[in-house]
Amino acid sequence: MPESFLEKIDKRVAVAKRVVQEQNEIILNPMYHSKRVSLQLREWVTAIEPETPQDQIVQALLSIVNRIPAYVGSGFNESIQNITAAKKELNLLVAIRNEWLVCDSSRKEEEERKKNREKKVLAAVEDGLEEKEPTDPRHTGLHPGPSTREIRIAKAKLRETDS
Secondary structure (H helix, E strand, O other): OOOOHHHHHHHHHHHHHHHHHHHHHHHHOHHHHHHHHHHHHHHHHHOOOOOOOHHHHHHHHHHHHHHHHHHHHHHHHHHHHHHHHHHHHHHHHHHHHHHHHHHHHHHHHHHHHHHHHHHHHHHHHHOOOOOOOOOOHHHOOOOOOOOHHHHHHHHHHHHHHHO
C-alpha cells in the first residue's frame, strides 16, 4: 500500500529531528573535533615536501599553526549551520503537517455533509418529492429544498437499487 502524504511528512520530520540531534552531539563531542583536527594537520604536514629548505619548513609549520584556530572554529560553524538548516526544515515540515491535518479534517467534514444531504434527498424522493420548475426565470437558483440535479441523482440511485 502506498504511503500517505502524512506518513511521508512524518518520516521527513523524524529525519530532520535526527539530524538536529546528531549535530548537537557532534558539537559536544571532543573526540570528533580532535580527530577532525588531527586528520587535517596530517594532511597539511604531509603536503610539505621533504627536500624543502629548513627556513621554508619553519614558515610552513608556522602557517599551519596559525590556521588551526580558524579550522577548529569552522567545524563548530558547520555544525551550527547544519542545525539551523535542519531546524528550518523541521519547522516547515511541522507547519505543512498541521496545515494538512486541518485541510484533511475539513475535507472529511465536507464529505460527511454531502453524504447527509444525499441521504436527506434520497429519503425525500422516496417520500414522493418531485422536481420543481422555477416560476421566475430571474430567480432560478433561489428555490428552497434539494436542487433538480440532486433529485435526479437520487431517483437514479433508487432505480439502481430496485434493479
